[in-house]
Amino acid sequence: MLTKKITGRFLTHSAIAAALLLPAMSYAANQITLRYSVWDRNQLPAEQEIAKRFEQQNPDIKVEVELTPAAQYFVKLDSAAAGGVAPDIFWINMPYFVQYAKNGIMEPLTPYLKDGKVNLNDIVASSVHAYQYQGQQMAIPRDVDSIAVWYNKKLFDQAGVSYPTNDWNWDDLKKKAGELKSGLKDSAFPLVMDLSIDGQDSYLNMLFQKGNHIVPKDGQPTDIANDNAIWVYQQIQDMMSSGLMPSAQQMSEIKTENIFQSNRAAMVYAGSWLAAPFASNELINDHIGVVTMPKIDRQSGVAHSLAYAVSSHSAHKQEAWKYIEFMSSEASQATLAKAVIPANKIAAKQWAANIQKVDVTPYIDTLNFTEAYPTAGTNTPKWQNMWIASLKKIFMGADAKKEMDKSVKKIERIMEQ
DSSP states (O other): OHHHHHHHHHHHHHHHHHHHHHHHHHHHHHOEEEEEEEOOGGGHHHHHHHHHHHHHHOTTEEEEEEEOOHHHHHHHHHHHHHTTOOOSEEEEEHHHHHHHHHTTOBOOOGGGGGGSSSOGGGBOHHHHHHTEETTEEOOEEEEEOOEEEEEEHHHHHHHTOOOOOTTOBHHHHHHHHHHHHHHHTTSSEEEEOOOSSSSTTTHHHHHHHTTOOOSOBTTBOOOTTSHHHHHHHHHHHHHHHTTSSOOHHHHHHSOHHHHHHTTOEEEEEEEGGGHHHHHHOTTTTTSEEEEOOOBSSSOOOEEOEEEEEEBTTOSOHHHHHHHHHHHTSHHHHHHHTTTSEESBHHHHHHHHHHSOSSOOHHHHHHTTSOEEOOOOTTOHHHHHHHHHHHHHHHHTTOOHHHHHHHHHHHHHHHHTO
């Protein structure tokens, strides 16, 4: 009898356990996996945190975050797209966007926006517009970069120069740079800016502030060789030749952020990605500040961003969109604010609040008048490299007008492809 009772009780408990396991087993049987491709290891913890929260709310969907180093990212993505095995969701940036949109690699997202869970009005406008193609929203902005000017209060005090303010202009900057040069007696550079890569944190901003658009617009050719552009190049040349900035040779030998962090520069143009490193550096964080870039003819600046895209070959487009909605929520965007400025305008303020010691709100304020990082045609990196090659010669002392007259037609042809 005892044996029967134990057996009966065991069978009863087994039946209950089996019933409890049925929902989990059903989810496991029907669970789909979304492949999500990213390239920044520093942001992986935030991505994994967001994925975990999503999976808890959606047990029928598993998110696999696939990390590929930035140097190999687009090579791998190109190959996967060509083979029809691209990840369901992937990061896209502005230089590669048109190429991917034109080649049909991305799923148009405008139809998915109709449910209203992602409100494009909540996102930085320049980034929203940058990811539109032929009337369709092709990607949803994830985060955004902006540019501002940092200054070293100790060096300003040493030279007896007043600190810059958010309402300053280019003439004010040049005046302060001249005063700093006299007061510092060549012990530090008045100004540094990175001219070695793509101009995102230097001359692109000046070109926008001077009224240029860079990319062909309204049937007009590129304006990188017009009078306003030549004026910008010559301003940089003059600043270097007069010792207000390091020479192009000096700038190629050391990073601008290293010069500033070693107290050897009074001012530096710097991207928002340097805000946390500057503010956490105990060598400088008790005597530095940041302001918006000086105005030239108008307030403007460059804003680059990454965006979420869905593969046009994904077998799980609805689920992919559901995850993009989740990643675009204010809560998820606030999680990203630990590392980057979220594209969501409300969550962007959290990024500034997260950075201690220094008030970095000028980066957020700048987003109100920024323009998207300039891209044109299907091969932005190619024409960009041609332009950079010409600018290197100019910054080394070549005649700006003659050099741009030689190269602008070739650059323009690539832009139009």
